[in-house]
Amino acid sequence: MKNLLLPIVITAIANTTLAAPGTGTRPLALPTPVTDADYRADASPAKVELGRMLFFDKVLSGNRNISCATCHHPTLGTSDAMALSFGEGARGLGLDRRPGATASEAVHERVPRNSPALFNLGAREYTTMFHDGRVEEDDQGFYEGGFITPAKWKLPRGLDNVLAAQAMFPVTSPTEMAGQQGENEIANAKAANKAGGPEGVWELLAQRLRGIPEYVALFREAYPGEVESAGDVTFVRAANAIAAFEATAFRSDDSPFDRHLRGEGELDAAARRGMELFYGKASCTDCHAGKFQTDHGFHAIAMPQIGPGKSDGWDSGYWSTTGQKAFPEDHGRGRVTARAEDRYRFRTPSLRNVELTGPWGHAGSYSTLEDVLRHHVDPVRSLEEYDAGEAPLAPLERVLEITADGSELRQSWLSPKRFEGFRKRDTWVQTNPTLRAAIAGANELEPVALTDGEVGDLVAFLESLTDPRARDLSNEVPGSVPSGLPVED
Ligand code: HEC
Ligand code: HEC
Structure with a gap:
């Protein structure tokens, strides 16, 4: 299938081809540069x-x-630099963001997916x-x-x-x-x-x-x-x-890679080797295809699941261990289509500025680009070896729960015992062999043999996707807003 598609892709990108080492004279199927016409019309x-x-x-x-x-x-x-965000109630920005010790500063759960x-x-x-x-x-x-x-x-x-x-x-x-x-x-x-x-x-x-x-x-x-x-x-x-x-x-759309595509500059040697891998033998474009390096499709790549999940998949083990709501999974695309074959599929992310957007994966389970790449090298093994206890989750020390007392609503902190059970949700799926096997079984990403040097080159290529302006967009932050509420967290 890949071979059938290749000639079509090549003719479409004929102006930006170059020879990939190790693949004879076959040119790299690079995308054409991003232009204004790729975007919806400007707003006033x-x-x-x-x-x-x-x-x-x-x-x-x-x-x-x-x-x-x-x-x-x-x-x-x-x-927000977090694996899983703390939503309303918490205070602070980025890695400093925490729930407080009062009811108005409490959270009820982590946000279940990476922002x-x-x-x-x-x-x-x-x-x-x-x-x-x-x-x-x-x-x-x-x-x-x-x-x-x-x-x-x-x-x-x-x-x-x-x-x-x-x-x-x-x-x-x-x-x-x-x-x-x-x-x-x-x-x-x-x-x-x-x-x-x-x-x-x-x-x-x-x-x-x-x-x-x-x-x-x-x-x-x-x-x-x-x-x-x-x-x-x-x-x-x-x-x-x-x-x-x-x-x-x-x-x-002004990263070194974009400039390279426009013929305005060369990538450094490592990034260039990484680009050749990305558009060559590493097969990244099976999914990260097109101008923005996404096919906008959904794929199961055995990404480790941490955090509370999206309330999918009844799990009696969790229920009998903790006595609490026991739907700890995130079925990804499967929860939208209700089709079993879509379970654990997530949308292919674009890779522009990916260096700036960690932790990575739909639940933020990897905190370095190298780790998320190594996951791609051998997904199922990486899933098996992933230590949920080391997941980059910010500490959560207490949560409020709402209970109905007749017609009255009551908010109360979870007791230490119930909180212990609640906390188990963060690692439940990853530490449960059956649930982990279901994620592994759905995997569609074939292992790809890459040396450490090649992984380094791919990281260098991913870093060449950073638009320098994206490193600091603080000029977009207003000094004040019409409600008069504080802009900072
Ligand atoms: C508490 C954190 C939080 C707040 C506040 C928040 N978001 Fe998000 N946002 C997320 C998370 C998490 C997702 C992914 C959710 C998912 O995929 O199920 C997301 C997804 C998105 C997406 C989809 C991006 C994509 O590539 O699919 C957009 C756009 C977005 N948010 C814009 C907004 C806007 C606009 C607001 C304010 C009205 C907002 N967000 C408020 C956390 C937040
Ligand atoms: C089979 C499809 C597929 C292939 C091939 C593939 N990826 Fe991915 N990639 C994905 C999907 C899907 C995700 C998100 C998975 C999730 O969050 O559960 C992802 C996530 C990533 C991320 C993390 C991005 C983020 O914002 O969290 C990086 C970086 C990445 N891929 C790079 C690569 C590189 C480099 C290659 C080639 C070595 C590659 N991918 C090959 C489908 C693929």
Whole structure:
């Protein structure tokens, strides 16, 4: 199959070929350079500026204590440097972020997946969002809103693109931004299963924004002729502006590799050898294909599962050991399609700026690029050898739980014994031979023989994918936001 495709690829990239050593004269199938035409049309500066304010404004979280930027910070590679984020409640940024010892600074669980980087998501070829692709463009015309999402038919119309559709969801997640039932009106709406509609999360957030005159002014500038007064402010328009900001601020296509593709510079020797491996015998482009080094497909590569999981897969062993909710797995794409063959498949990540976005993998299980590469060399063995006790998870010392006492909701810290059981979730899948074997059994990535030197060369190539500007995007961080809430965490 690979051989059948090769000639087509080569003719498409004829202007950027070079001979790969060890493969005779066969040229490397390098992608053509990224150009403006690869991205959706530019949004107006006013719309981008509105989006920038919203991206950094904690007013979009139920308890007004976390913004999008907390987990996607411009100074942290548009991620947060953590394997698994602490969502609303916790304080601090990046590796300093911790839950506190009071109820208002508590968390109820870790966020179950690694916070991905947001580079180049304004490119047209991105039609799928999230590690499992649960938000995607609907090219079948099934949903009137234009996107297949967890909100199904309830997703409002008028969203500009798939990135805007994605921005509808973090605000509805209790762990990420909304908070817990009983704490605020947003969380209560979510608990009542209302996202859309007049009493839903999105309308309640729009009401908050309507009450802030500076936002109304920014919405008017961003949407001339559409927004005249506060009543025209909607969360869909907020989401469209956030997407415009993300697409503009986080476009990143000026790495040494990009310059090389444009014929504007050479890679250093190690990176060049790595590139030859990547586009040659290491077969990375079986999945990391195309201009952004992703086929946007879903593949099972036996990546170790750490953290609480996505509540998939009943496990009676966990239940009998801890007496607690016992769905410790993350079935990845399988939880979206409900097909057994999609279990443990996750979306191929783009590799631009990958050096800046660790820890790596959908659960952040590897904390060096070399380790995640070595995983690719022999996935099943790497999974077997992975020590979940050494996983790069930030310490979590206590969690709050909500219990219903008649009609009253009560928040209480887990007792030491129950907390011990709760903590076992972080390593449960990886230390359970049956669950680990299921992940290994789904693996599609064939081992590839690479010497230590070749792994080093591949790391050098991955580092040549860093756009120097992406190392410090602190100029995107506003000094203040319209709600007056602090920008820093
Ligand atoms: C508590 C941390 C947290 C906060 C706050 C947060 N995110 Fe995320 N974000 C994540 C995680 C984790 C994922 C991956 C979830 C998954 O795949 O299931 C994600 C995924 C995304 C993606 C998909 C990227 C891709 O390549 O598929 C985008 C875009 C995004 N977030 C934007 C936002 C925006 C906009 C906001 C604010 C409205 C926001 N995030 C708030 C943690 C966070
Ligand atoms: C069979 C498809 C496939 C092949 C071949 C493949 N990868 Fe991957 N790669 C993936 C998937 C899928 C992930 C994410 C898996 C997850 O998170 O569970 C990934 C993750 C990565 C990551 C971590 C990125 C991040 O943001 O977490 C790096 C780096 C990487 N691959 C580099 C490579 C290199 C270099 C090669 C060639 C040696 C390669 N990959 C070959 C599918 C593949």
